[in-house]
Amino acid sequence: MAPEALKRSNFKDIQLLKRGKVRDVYEIGDKLLIVASDRMSAFDVVMEDPIPDKGKILTGISLFWFKKLEPIVENHLVSSDPYEYPAVCHQYARQLEGRSMLVKKARPLLVECIVRGYLSGSGWQEYLQNGSVCEIPLPDGLGESDRLPEPIFTPSTKAADGMHDENISFEKAVDILGREMAEEVREISLRLYEFGRDFAGGKGIIVADTKFEFGIKASPPAEQGEAARDDRLILIDEALTPDSSRFWPVDEYAPGGPQKSFDKQFLRDYLIEINWPKKPPPPKLPPEIIEKTRGKYLEALERLTGHGLR
DSSP states (O other): OOOOOOOOOOOTTSEEEEEOSSEEEEEETTEEEEEEOSOOEETTEEOSSOOTTHHHHHHHHHHHHHHHHTTTSOBOEEEOOGGGSOGGGGGGHHHHTTTEEEEEOOEEOSEEEEEEEEOOHHHHHHHHHHSEETTEEOOTTOOTTOEEEEEEEOOEEOOOTTSOOOBOOHHHHHHHHOHHHHHHHHHHHHHHHHHHHHHHHTTTEEEEEEEEEEEEEOOOOOOTTSOOOOOEEEEESOOSOTTTEEEEEGGGOOSSSOOOOSSTHHHHHHHHHTTOOSSSSOOOOOHHHHHHHHHHHHHHHHHHHSSOOO
């Protein structure tokens, strides 16, 4: 029997802040409650058919990475145990279990921080046209899915729902963030990617590219006699999941074309194959496509963490 999917949370006693493509975000005092639904988006369109357990898988992978990456940068996680959340949440513990996080509030940066270690997706298309990605020159003669000489930081704008993110140059990111902040998130993003790439590689997964999001956490007011403390940059949203990354199996890697994957590329390929025009309404997903997509996400969780759903 297929597990029941959560397409949309509805907690009437908690203030809903927004519904994203995948996550529902609630506000509880000075914290946020993030609930990962089983909604699936592709080409910036949310499918009508959810992928059962997807939200739990994404949450499990993010929790795993938040702990691993904490020596590099602070993250927004407060707790993932519903019984440690404010009392108003306890009545919803069954829905929240395994797919939610109580997090610190932060002001999101207006740039998405993408790191590419391999040439794929929009980066490959841009390279074919210009020989560069986000105005970073690359060597001649690279093929699709080739490993880059070194990882590159290729930021993008954060588009409104339903719109496409736009790849931008580092100098454009400087215009948006200021030079000091742009250089800081570039350095941290590259360090996070390199750690994740090396760890996942030992588990049989190539992290071809990934997206990080950061926010500014306001420091609490200084107590009398204390020096004022600076606001802090923290990692928010998710980390190195199949929704925010391209995951390829090491043992089947074959540069020169598209790769088999543990991410939503499988679904994208199906949608391209049926000539869906990449705009609403989304097509009905066959049961076998739903199940295979779920299986790919689940395999990523199992390979990375050594365990399945809990």
